[in-house]
Amino acid sequence: MWRDALLIAGKDLRIELRSKVAFNQILPFAFIVLIVFAFALDTSPDTLQKVAPGLFWLAVLISSILGVDRAIAIETHDNASDGLLVYGVDPGGIFLGKVVSVFVQLFLLEIVLIIAMVVLYGPKIGGWPLVVISAVFATLGISAAGVLYSQLASSSKAKQTLLPLLLVPVASPVLLAATKSWQDAFAGSGWLGDPWLRLLIVFAVVYLALGTVFYNSILEG
Amino acid sequence: MQDLVSFKNVVVVSGNFPILTGIDFEAGPGEVVSVKGRNGAGKTSFLRAVAGLLRITRGSASVLGVDLVSNPADARHRVGLLGHDSFLYEDLTARENVSFVLRATRSDTARVESSLAAVGLTGRLSDLKVAVMSAGQRKKVALAALLAREPELWLLDEPHASLDSWTRDVLDSALIAAVANGSTVLVVSHEPHHGALVPTRTVEIGGGKVINDVRASGSADAALTTKLGTGNVA
Amino acid sequence: MESKRYQRLRREVGVLSVLLVAVTVILGLWVTPPDVVQGQLVRLIYVHPPMAWVAYLAYGVTSLASILYLWKRTRNLRWDLLAASSAEVGVIFTGLTLVTGSIWGRPAWGVWWTWDARLTTTALLFVLYLGYLALRRIPADSHQRAVRSAIAGLIAFIDVPIVHQSVVWWRTLHQGATVFNPSLSPRIHGEMLITLLLGFISFTFVYVWMVMHRYQIAALEQRVLDAELEKLIQERRNEPGLGSNQIESNDDANNAGQPSKV
Numbered sequence: 001m002w003r004d005a006l007l008i009a010g011k012d013l014r015i016e017l018r019s020k021v022a023f024n025q026i027l028p029f030a031f032i033v034l035i036v037f038a039f040a041l042d043t044s045p046d047t048l049q050k051v052a053p054g055l056f057w058l059a060v061l062i063s064s065i066l067g068v069d070r071a072i073a074i075e076t077h078d079n080a081s082d083g084l085l086v087y088g089v090d091p092g093g094i095f096l097g098k099v100v101s102v103f104v105q106l107f108l109l110e111i112v113l114i115i116a117m118v119v120l121y122g123p124k125i126g127g128w129p130l131v132v133i134s135a136v137f138a139t140l141g142i143s144a145a146g147v148l149y150s151q152l153a154s155s156s157k158a159k160q161t162l163l164p165l166l167l168v169p170v171a172s173p174v175l176l177a178a179t180k181s182w183q184d185a186f187a188g189s190g191w192l193g194d195p196w197l198r199l200l201i202v203f204a205v206v207y208l209a210l211g212t213v214f215y216n217s218i219l220e221g
Numbered sequence: 222m223q224d225l226v227s228f229k230n231v232v233v234v235s236g237n238f239p240i241l242t243g244i245d246f247e248a249g250p251g252e253v254v255s256v257k258g259r260n261g262a263g264k265t266s267f268l269r270a271v272a273g274l275l276r277i278t279r280g281s282a283s284v285l286g287v288d289l290v291s292n293p294a295d296a297r298h299r300v301g302l303l304g305h306d307s308f309l310y311e312d313l314t315a316r317e318n319v320s321f322v323l324r325a326t327r328s329d330t331a332r333v334e335s336s337l338a339a340v341g342l343t344g345r346l347s348d349l350k351v352a353v354m355s356a357g358q359r360k361k362v363a364l365a366a367l368l369a370r371e372p373e374l375w376l377l378d379e380p381h382a383s384l385d386s387w388t389r390d391v392l393d394s395a396l397i398a399a400v401a402n403g404s405t406v407l408v409v410s411h412e413p414h415h416g417a418l419v420p421t422r423t424v425e426i427g428g429g430k431v432i433n434d435v436r437a438s439g440s441a442d443a444a445l446t447t448k449l450g451t452g453n454v455a
Numbered sequence: 456m457e458s459k460r461y462q463r464l465r466r467e468v469g470v471l472s473v474l475l476v477a478v479t480v481i482l483g484l485w486v487t488p489p490d491v492v493q494g495q496l497v498r499l500i501y502v503h504p505p506m507a508w509v510a511y512l513a514y515g516v517t518s519l520a521s522i523l524y525l526w527k528r529t530r531n532l533r534w535d536l537l538a539a540s541s542a543e544v545g546v547i548f549t550g551l552t553l554v555t556g557s558i559w560g561r562p563a564w565g566v567w568w569t570w571d572a573r574l575t576t577t578a579l580l581f582v583l584y585l586g587y588l589a590l591r592r593i594p595a596d597s598h599q600r601a602v603r604s605a606i607a608g609l610i611a612f613i614d615v616p617i618v619h620q621s622v623v624w625w626r627t628l629h630q631g632a633t634v635f636n637p638s639l640s641p642r643i644h645g646e647m648l649i650t651l652l653l654g655f656i657s658f659t660f661v662y663v664w665m666v667m668h669r670y671q672i673a674a675l676e677q678r679v680l681d682a683e684l685e686k687l688i689q690e691r692r693n694e695p696g697l698g699s700n701q702i703e704s705n706d707d708a709n710n711a712g713q714p715s716k717v
Contacts, residue, residue, distance in 0.1 A: 007324050011310070018312040018350070074310065085274060086308060087325035088298030148610070152603055155593065162589055166607070169582040170614050173621040180625070199621055206613055214606050217525065220276065220293075232688065237596050237680065239688045259697055276598070428694030 001093040008089065008097025012071065013104060021070055022105045030063040030109060034116055045122060052121035053182035057175050060110060061142060065164050067105055068146030071098045072154045085219060095147060095215035099208065102143040110135060127185030130194060134185070137200040138178035144207035145170050151218050174203055224249055225285055225374060225405045226271055232279035233270055240266040242429035243280065250403040253396075255410065255420035263429040264409045265304065268376045271407065272302040285373055298326040301372030303380050307363040311352040315342050315362045318351060322366040336369035339395075340388055357383040364388070368395050375399060375406040393418045465667040472664050475657030482650040496562055501650050503555040505658035507577060510552050513545025513662060514580060514615065517587070521608030524601055535601035536677060538608055539591060540669035544662055546584040552577055572623040579618050583611040597680065
């Protein structure tokens with residue numbers, strides 16, 4: 001299974017390197033979202049600073065919808081999703097491989113977005129260990145739940161609208177927890193035993209497990 | 222002779238429509254089976270079912286000793302399907318696609334270059350992204366992957382369509398060699414048979430089930446379908 | 456499941472629920488006294504918590520039935536139909552819970568909505584149900600639909616506690632649990648308590664009755680689907696072959712004059 005996961009992750013990332021969809025489309029979109037949020041809110045510097053973490057993670061969540069949609073869509077072009085089945089690749093491996101691929105893309109996106117966030121919203125950042133670790137687990141959780149739901153919704157024509165309906169509610173605790181832990185970190189009261197971080201870890205572990213176990217059933221149909 | 226493929230009253234339902242309505246079919250090693258039938262009869266679905274890609278709703282099916290009803294995944298990497306869908310990734314090159322397939326099926330990746338050369342995709346061609354390839358070239362990539370894998374069971378869905386005659390000969394030689402090694406071949410083809418590979422048996426699928434099953438007389442690798450008796454091989 | 460016994464049982468449950476609800480209404484609207492602080496508004500307590508209870512009961516049934524379908528040993532389409540029926544009834548009660556909660560909250564707290572743990576989790580449950588039901592609308596054969604929904608049901612089952620915990624940590628404003636909180640003594644007693652418990656019981660009966668109805672419809676729909684499938688299979692089996700003369704090829708010229716093969 002792990003071998004297959006690495007194989008799929010490598011293949012997906014190579015495809016992204018070639019097609020640059022995440023880089024050319026998703027990243028600019030996330031960037032625009034961050035900018036446009038400022039239009040919609042009262043732009044006083046204080047407000048923006050306070051809401052910065054929340055808006056950041058909201059932008060990430062929205063971008064992740066695009067990202068996981070793409071992760072599954074790669075497979076269904078020219079019926080390639082059957083292809084992975086036809087070669088007997090382990091479904092748990094397919095799931096984990098795709099999660100890794102989405103995670104890498106999202107994480108790189110977040111690095112760029114953090115810079116944008118600091119520039120646009122001007123929050124004072126601190127507590128880097130908590131910031132980074134909570135980001136890792138939040139992204140992991142979103143990736144896992146996202147890939148799972150994207151595959152679940154994949155054979156429908158309404159996939160584009162169904163996926164957000166499924167993913168966003170489920171990922172809302174991650175949104176909350178990630179925002180809160182970043183707020184704690186920025187305010188200087190962040191430590192690695194932060195309860196929000198614990199929630200992020202639980203979420204990530206649970207969804208990684210769920211996906212690994214049930215991806216087979218979803219693919220077999 | 223242990224059956225490589227054994228289907229008993231197999232029903233396959235997809236989206237509430239019965240695409241296979243009760244297939245009874247057995248095939249052993251070294252057989253070359255020509256699958257005929259009207260459009261929509263279920264020929265492609267039959268091949269896909271043998272490949273383990275379709276969920277068996279009723280009946281029993283085993284391929285290469287693996288029970289397809291409970292455990293289709295175990296048979297899949299040992300079966301080679303060349304069909305209308307080429308299962309290729311648009312953004313990857315021919316070489317990358319073939320080596321992906323080999324790694325996914327746990328085959329020997331050393332054969333990538335030789336199989337690409339065998340289908341005529343050398344040099345610049347092997348580094349082309351699939352997205353810019355013609356339909357025939359894509360088929361060649363898929364064929365290269367298949368040749369490299371050397372599966373025990375070959376399932377070919379109109380393999381000659383869109384292949385140039387040179388590549389068709391390559392495919393036929395590979396099949397003859399595989400059959401001599403004990404592999405089994407199932408071919409769906411609308412065209413009258415032209416190549417060097419001669420079917421030992423012809424099966425007609427109609428309405429999702431087998432309606433005719435004619436074995437050639439004589440030995441498995443020399444005979445014609447006797448029904449014709451016209452001496453017309455090609 | 457369409458047997459006479461089932462129908463009779465369903466009818467009995469229905470009658471019982473009507474009776475119980477009627478008694479609850481009478482007690483709730485007339486017999487019990489208004490609250491010292493909240494006045495007549497408190498009567499919503501006989502309706503809102505029971506509806507919330509049913510919403511979560513339905514969700515529990517859906518999740519359990521989903522698990523039973525996914526587990527190969529107990530796999531049976533009936534579990535899927537039960538899960539779906541319970542979800543449909545559940546989404547109604549969840550919606551009602553939110554509405555009655557809102558109606559209650561406006562005069563009591565001055566706002567239509569507050570972001571406290573229970574309310575937010577219930578809102579989320581509502582959306583999860585909607586997603587589950589939307590997933591079921593994807594065209595697929597019964598098994599595919601069942602597997603997909605079951606997995607979604609299972610994910611929702613695991614997600615709700617996570618959501619709840621997160622919102623609890625976030626803020627808590629809701630009235631402390633009046634009956635089921637072990638650390639507090641019940642704040643209501645006497646006739647109000649009896650009416651409240653009666654409310655829970657009667658709404659549970661209504662839930663059971665509605666699910667029985669919905670399940671029966673689903674089972675009948677499945678029977679129709681199965682019958683149609685059999686018909687389709689027969690029709691398809693009778694489809695003609697290539698034609699009496701032709702097996703080898705479509706080349707008529709070669710085979711002209713050959714006797715019929717079929």
